[in-house]
Amino acid sequence: MKAPAFWWREPGLAAAALAPAAAIWGMAAARRMAKSGESAPVPILCVGNVTVGGSGKTPTCLKLAALLRREGFRPAFLTRGYGGSLAGPIRVDPLRHGSGEVGDEALLLARAAPTIVARERPAGAALAAALGADLVVMDDGLQNPSLCKDLAIAVFDGAVGIGNGRVLPAGPLRAPLDAQWPRIDAVLVIGPGEPGERIAAEARSRRLPVLRAGLAPARDAALAGHRILAFAGIGRPEKFFATCRALGLDVAAERSFPDHHPYRADEVKALLDEADRSGLLPLTTEKDAVRLATLGEAEPRLSRVRTLPVEVAFEDEEAVAALLRERLSVPSFRHGPQARAP
Incomplete structure:
Protein backbone atom coordinates (compact mmCIF):
# COMPACT_ATOMS: atom_id res chain seq x y z
CA MET A 1 0.00 0.00 0.00
CA LYS A 2 1.21 3.49 -0.84
CA ALA A 3 0.86 5.91 2.08
CA PRO A 4 -1.70 8.65 1.32
CA ALA A 5 -0.18 12.11 1.07
CA PHE A 6 -2.60 13.52 3.66
CA TRP A 7 -1.00 11.36 6.36
CA TRP A 8 2.02 13.68 6.34
CA ARG A 9 0.11 16.99 6.41
CA GLU A 10 -1.89 18.76 9.10
CA PRO A 11 -5.17 16.88 9.77
CA GLY A 12 -7.86 17.83 7.26
CA LEU A 13 -11.14 16.55 5.85
CA ALA A 14 -9.80 13.14 4.87
CA ALA A 15 -8.45 12.49 8.37
CA ALA A 16 -11.70 13.70 9.93
CA ALA A 17 -13.78 11.43 7.71
CA LEU A 18 -11.71 8.43 8.77
CA ALA A 19 -11.73 9.30 12.47
CA PRO A 20 -14.42 6.73 13.43
CA ALA A 21 -12.48 3.91 11.78
CA ALA A 22 -9.28 5.17 13.38
CA ALA A 23 -10.92 5.11 16.81
CA ILE A 24 -11.87 1.44 16.37
CA TRP A 25 -8.40 0.55 15.09
CA GLY A 26 -6.75 2.46 17.92
CA MET A 27 -8.77 0.78 20.65
CA ALA A 28 -8.01 -2.66 19.26
CA ALA A 29 -4.29 -1.88 18.89
CA ALA A 30 -4.02 -0.44 22.41
CA ARG A 31 -5.82 -3.45 23.90
CA ARG A 32 -3.47 -5.81 22.08
CA MET A 33 -0.35 -3.93 23.15
CA ALA A 34 -1.40 -4.14 26.81
CA LYS A 35 -0.96 -7.92 26.83
CA SER A 36 2.05 -9.44 28.57
CA GLY A 37 4.76 -11.11 26.53
CA GLU A 38 6.85 -14.23 26.91
CA SER A 39 10.44 -14.14 28.08
CA ALA A 40 13.13 -15.28 25.66
CA PRO A 41 16.26 -17.30 26.50
CA VAL A 42 18.43 -14.35 25.37
CA PRO A 43 18.07 -10.55 25.55
CA ILE A 44 15.80 -8.95 22.95
CA LEU A 45 16.63 -5.62 21.30
CA CYS A 46 13.61 -4.35 19.38
CA VAL A 47 14.03 -1.72 16.67
CA GLY A 48 10.60 -0.45 15.67
CA ASN A 49 8.63 2.62 14.78
CA VAL A 50 5.34 4.10 15.87
CA THR A 51 4.14 4.71 12.30
CA VAL A 52 3.82 2.63 9.16
CA GLY A 53 6.30 3.25 6.37
CA GLY A 54 10.04 3.56 6.23
CA SER A 55 11.83 5.37 9.04
CA GLY A 56 15.14 3.54 8.72
CA LYS A 57 14.58 0.45 10.89
CA THR A 58 16.52 -2.04 8.79
CA PRO A 59 19.68 0.09 8.36
CA THR A 60 19.48 0.78 12.11
CA CYS A 61 19.30 -2.94 12.86
CA LEU A 62 22.36 -3.56 10.70
CA LYS A 63 24.34 -0.80 12.41
CA LEU A 64 23.34 -1.90 15.91
CA ALA A 65 24.28 -5.50 15.15
CA ALA A 66 27.72 -4.31 14.07
CA LEU A 67 28.11 -2.42 17.36
CA LEU A 68 26.94 -5.45 19.32
CA ARG A 69 29.51 -7.67 17.61
CA ARG A 70 32.15 -5.11 18.56
CA GLU A 71 30.95 -5.45 22.17
CA GLY A 72 31.41 -9.22 22.03
CA PHE A 73 27.83 -10.35 21.36
CA ARG A 74 26.75 -12.95 18.81
CA PRO A 75 23.53 -11.34 17.54
CA ALA A 76 20.91 -12.83 15.26
CA PHE A 77 18.12 -10.96 13.52
CA LEU A 78 14.44 -11.74 13.99
CA THR A 79 11.82 -10.47 11.57
CA ARG A 80 8.25 -11.30 10.61
CA GLY A 81 9.28 -11.53 6.98
CA TYR A 82 6.76 -9.01 5.70
CA GLY A 83 5.80 -9.73 2.11
CA GLY A 84 7.00 -13.33 2.30
CA SER A 85 4.93 -16.51 2.29
CA LEU A 86 6.81 -18.49 4.95
CA ALA A 87 5.44 -18.36 8.50
CA GLY A 88 8.54 -19.91 10.06
CA PRO A 89 10.33 -20.13 12.31
CA ILE A 90 13.02 -20.67 9.72
CA ARG A 91 16.59 -19.49 9.20
CA VAL A 92 16.93 -17.44 6.04
CA ASP A 93 19.19 -18.87 3.37
CA PRO A 94 19.84 -16.25 0.66
CA LEU A 95 20.94 -19.01 -1.73
CA ARG A 96 17.64 -20.83 -1.34
CA HIS A 97 15.04 -18.24 -0.36
CA GLY A 98 13.68 -15.33 -2.35
CA SER A 99 11.82 -12.20 -1.31
CA GLY A 100 8.53 -13.91 -2.16
CA GLU A 101 9.25 -16.41 0.60
CA VAL A 102 10.93 -14.39 3.35
CA GLY A 103 10.50 -10.73 2.33
CA ASP A 104 13.10 -8.21 1.19
CA GLU A 105 14.24 -7.06 4.64
CA ALA A 106 15.13 -10.58 5.76
CA LEU A 107 17.40 -11.09 2.76
CA LEU A 108 19.24 -7.85 3.49
CA LEU A 109 19.68 -8.76 7.15
CA ALA A 110 20.86 -12.28 6.31
CA ARG A 111 23.88 -10.81 4.52
CA ALA A 112 25.15 -9.53 7.88
CA ALA A 113 24.12 -12.10 10.51
CA PRO A 114 21.96 -15.21 11.02
CA THR A 115 18.36 -14.18 10.37
CA ILE A 116 15.17 -15.87 11.50
CA VAL A 117 11.77 -15.31 9.94
CA ALA A 118 8.90 -16.09 12.29
CA ARG A 119 5.32 -14.89 12.49
CA GLU A 120 5.35 -16.16 16.09
CA ARG A 121 8.16 -14.09 17.57
CA PRO A 122 8.80 -16.25 20.72
CA ALA A 123 9.37 -19.30 18.52
CA GLY A 124 11.74 -17.26 16.36
CA ALA A 125 13.74 -16.07 19.37
CA ALA A 126 14.00 -19.67 20.65
CA LEU A 127 15.35 -20.82 17.27
CA ALA A 128 17.90 -17.99 17.21
CA ALA A 129 19.15 -19.01 20.65
CA ALA A 130 19.27 -22.68 19.62
CA LEU A 131 21.47 -21.70 16.66
CA GLY A 132 23.99 -20.04 18.99
CA ALA A 133 22.88 -16.39 19.18
CA ASP A 134 23.29 -14.76 22.58
CA LEU A 135 21.14 -11.75 21.65
CA VAL A 136 18.30 -11.10 19.21
CA VAL A 137 17.89 -7.90 17.21
CA MET A 138 14.22 -7.71 16.30
CA ASP A 139 13.47 -5.74 13.13
CA ASP A 140 10.03 -4.21 13.79
CA GLY A 141 7.57 -5.54 16.35
CA LEU A 142 7.28 -2.60 18.75
CA GLN A 143 3.50 -3.07 18.76
CA ASN A 144 3.74 -6.88 19.01
CA PRO A 145 3.32 -7.88 22.67
CA SER A 146 4.16 -11.59 22.27
CA LEU A 147 7.81 -11.24 23.28
CA CYS A 148 9.34 -9.25 26.15
CA LYS A 149 11.80 -6.62 24.94
CA ASP A 150 14.83 -5.74 27.03
CA LEU A 151 15.55 -2.61 25.02
CA ALA A 152 13.03 -1.08 22.61
CA ILE A 153 14.30 1.70 20.33
CA ALA A 154 11.72 3.65 18.36
CA VAL A 155 13.07 5.08 15.10
CA PHE A 156 11.69 8.34 13.69
CA ASP A 157 12.30 10.08 10.38
CA GLY A 158 13.20 13.62 11.41
CA ALA A 159 11.55 15.06 8.29
CA VAL A 160 8.05 13.72 9.02
CA GLY A 161 7.96 12.55 12.65
CA ILE A 162 4.49 11.16 13.32
CA GLY A 163 2.86 12.84 10.33
CA ASN A 164 -0.59 14.18 11.13
CA GLY A 165 -0.55 12.36 14.48
CA ARG A 166 -3.64 10.27 13.70
CA VAL A 167 -4.07 6.51 13.94
CA LEU A 168 -4.63 4.28 10.91
CA PRO A 169 -6.42 4.76 8.57
CA ALA A 170 -6.73 8.49 9.37
CA GLY A 171 -2.96 8.80 9.74
CA PRO A 172 0.24 6.77 9.89
CA LEU A 173 0.25 5.82 13.59
CA ARG A 174 0.06 2.07 14.19
CA ALA A 175 -1.54 2.62 17.58
CA PRO A 176 -2.36 5.61 19.81
CA LEU A 177 0.82 7.26 21.05
CA ASP A 178 -0.36 6.98 24.67
CA ALA A 179 -0.27 3.20 24.23
CA GLN A 180 3.12 3.24 22.52
CA TRP A 181 5.25 5.56 24.67
CA PRO A 182 5.29 3.20 27.71
CA ARG A 183 6.80 0.51 25.46
CA ILE A 184 9.68 2.70 24.27
CA ASP A 185 13.06 2.78 26.06
CA ALA A 186 14.92 5.12 23.71
CA VAL A 187 14.26 7.27 20.65
CA LEU A 188 16.40 7.48 17.54
CA VAL A 189 15.78 10.44 15.22
CA ILE A 190 17.27 10.00 11.75
CA GLY A 191 17.90 13.16 9.78
CA PRO A 192 17.00 16.79 10.46
CA GLY A 193 13.56 18.39 10.62
CA GLU A 194 11.17 20.17 12.96
CA PRO A 195 8.92 17.06 13.31
CA GLY A 196 11.92 15.15 14.63
CA GLU A 197 12.74 17.96 17.05
CA ARG A 198 9.21 17.74 18.47
CA ILE A 199 9.60 14.01 18.97
CA ALA A 200 12.95 14.53 20.69
CA ALA A 201 11.44 17.11 23.03
CA GLU A 202 8.59 14.76 23.92
CA ALA A 203 11.03 11.91 24.57
CA ARG A 204 13.19 14.08 26.82
CA SER A 205 10.10 15.13 28.77
CA ARG A 206 9.55 11.43 29.41
CA ARG A 207 13.21 11.05 30.46
CA LEU A 208 14.00 8.78 27.54
CA PRO A 209 17.42 8.79 25.86
CA VAL A 210 17.40 10.60 22.50
CA LEU A 211 19.85 9.32 19.90
CA ARG A 212 20.65 11.08 16.63
CA ALA A 213 21.78 9.71 13.30
CA GLY A 214 21.91 10.36 9.59
CA LEU A 215 22.00 8.18 6.49
CA ALA A 216 25.24 8.02 4.55
CA PRO A 217 26.35 6.01 1.51
CA ALA A 218 27.72 2.65 2.63
CA ARG A 219 30.29 2.78 -0.16
CA PRO A 309 23.46 1.34 -0.38
CA VAL A 310 23.12 3.52 2.71
CA GLU A 311 23.99 3.00 6.36
CA VAL A 312 23.07 4.68 9.61
CA ALA A 313 25.76 6.99 10.99
CA PHE A 314 25.21 7.79 14.68
CA GLU A 315 26.19 11.27 15.84
CA ASP A 316 27.50 9.78 19.11
CA GLU A 317 28.28 6.12 18.53
CA GLU A 318 29.82 5.64 21.96
CA ALA A 319 26.59 6.83 23.63
CA VAL A 320 24.69 4.19 21.63
CA ALA A 321 27.22 1.51 22.60
CA ALA A 322 26.94 2.54 26.26
CA LEU A 323 23.14 2.20 26.11
CA LEU A 324 23.48 -1.28 24.61
CA ARG A 325 25.93 -2.33 27.30
CA GLU A 326 23.76 -0.94 30.08
CA ARG A 327 20.53 -2.54 28.98
CA LEU A 328 21.68 -5.80 27.40
CA SER A 329 24.82 -6.95 29.21
CA VAL A 330 23.71 -7.31 32.82
CA PRO A 331 22.93 -10.87 34.02
CA SER A 332 19.40 -10.02 35.16
CA PHE A 333 18.21 -8.45 31.96
CA ARG A 334 14.45 -8.63 32.48
CA HIS A 335 13.94 -4.96 33.25
CA GLY A 336 12.33 -3.53 30.10
CA PRO A 337 8.90 -1.88 30.01
CA GLN A 338 7.21 -5.02 28.70
CA ALA A 339 8.50 -6.96 31.68
CA ARG A 340 6.81 -4.42 33.92
CA ALA A 341 3.50 -4.61 32.06
CA PRO A 342 0.70 -6.17 34.09
Missing part, protein backbone atom coordinates in the same frame (compact mmCIF):
# COMPACT_ATOMS: atom_id res chain seq x y z
CA ASP A 220 31.14 4.77 -3.25
CA ALA A 221 28.56 3.79 -5.86
CA ALA A 222 30.44 5.68 -8.62
CA LEU A 223 27.34 7.57 -9.73
CA ALA A 224 28.87 10.99 -10.28
CA GLY A 225 28.51 12.24 -13.84
CA HIS A 226 25.40 10.19 -14.57
CA ARG A 227 21.89 11.51 -15.06
CA ILE A 228 19.66 9.36 -12.86
CA LEU A 229 16.23 7.75 -13.11
CA ALA A 230 15.55 7.04 -9.43
CA PHE A 231 12.80 4.61 -8.50
CA ALA A 232 11.75 3.01 -5.23
CA GLY A 233 9.00 0.94 -3.64
CA ILE A 234 9.61 1.70 0.02
CA GLY A 235 7.65 3.39 2.81
CA ARG A 236 8.60 6.89 1.68
CA PRO A 237 10.17 6.86 -1.80
CA GLU A 238 10.64 10.62 -1.59
CA LYS A 239 13.15 10.02 1.22
CA PHE A 240 15.27 7.99 -1.18
CA PHE A 241 14.99 10.69 -3.83
CA ALA A 242 15.98 13.36 -1.29
CA THR A 243 19.00 11.30 -0.25
CA CYS A 244 20.08 11.06 -3.89
CA ARG A 245 19.81 14.81 -4.34
CA ALA A 246 21.60 15.49 -1.04
CA LEU A 247 24.52 13.46 -2.38
CA GLY A 248 24.68 15.76 -5.37
CA LEU A 249 23.34 13.24 -7.89
CA ASP A 250 21.67 14.53 -11.03
CA VAL A 251 18.19 13.06 -10.56
CA ALA A 252 16.36 13.68 -13.83
CA ALA A 253 13.31 11.47 -13.12
CA GLU A 254 11.63 9.93 -10.06
CA ARG A 255 9.23 6.98 -10.04
CA SER A 256 7.40 5.83 -6.89
CA PHE A 257 5.85 2.46 -6.05
CA PRO A 258 4.06 1.16 -2.93
CA ASP A 259 6.06 -0.18 0.01
CA HIS A 260 7.43 -3.72 -0.55
CA HIS A 261 6.12 -3.56 -4.12
CA PRO A 262 6.54 -6.87 -6.02
CA TYR A 263 7.76 -5.62 -9.37
CA ARG A 264 6.26 -7.09 -12.52
CA ALA A 265 8.31 -7.65 -15.65
CA ASP A 266 6.27 -5.11 -17.60
CA GLU A 267 6.85 -2.42 -14.96
CA VAL A 268 10.59 -2.96 -15.02
CA LYS A 269 10.59 -3.00 -18.82
CA ALA A 270 8.81 0.35 -18.84
CA LEU A 271 11.37 1.81 -16.42
CA LEU A 272 14.32 0.57 -18.44
CA ASP A 273 12.75 1.69 -21.71
CA GLU A 274 12.35 5.17 -20.25
CA ALA A 275 15.95 5.15 -19.05
CA ASP A 276 17.17 4.09 -22.51
CA ARG A 277 15.14 6.73 -24.32
CA SER A 278 16.37 9.53 -22.06
CA GLY A 279 19.93 8.37 -21.54
CA LEU A 280 19.43 7.89 -17.80
CA LEU A 281 21.02 5.46 -15.34
CA PRO A 282 18.35 3.53 -13.38
CA LEU A 283 19.02 3.69 -9.63
CA THR A 284 17.10 2.12 -6.75
CA THR A 285 17.41 0.98 -3.13
CA GLU A 286 18.92 -2.27 -1.86
CA LYS A 287 15.47 -3.42 -0.74
CA ASP A 288 14.07 -2.86 -4.21
CA ALA A 289 17.03 -4.63 -5.79
CA VAL A 290 16.28 -7.74 -3.72
CA ARG A 291 12.74 -7.84 -5.12
CA LEU A 292 13.91 -7.13 -8.66
CA ALA A 293 16.15 -10.20 -8.48
CA THR A 294 13.06 -12.44 -8.46
CA LEU A 295 12.47 -11.55 -12.12
CA GLY A 296 15.51 -13.62 -13.00
CA GLU A 297 16.06 -13.73 -16.75
CA ALA A 298 12.71 -12.15 -17.60
CA GLU A 299 14.48 -8.80 -18.12
CA PRO A 300 18.11 -9.16 -19.27
CA ARG A 301 18.73 -5.43 -18.77
CA LEU A 302 18.38 -5.77 -14.99
CA SER A 303 22.15 -5.75 -14.72
CA ARG A 304 22.02 -2.08 -15.69
CA VAL A 305 20.08 -1.15 -12.55
CA ARG A 306 22.39 0.30 -9.90
CA THR A 307 21.73 0.46 -6.17
CA LEU A 308 22.52 3.13 -3.60
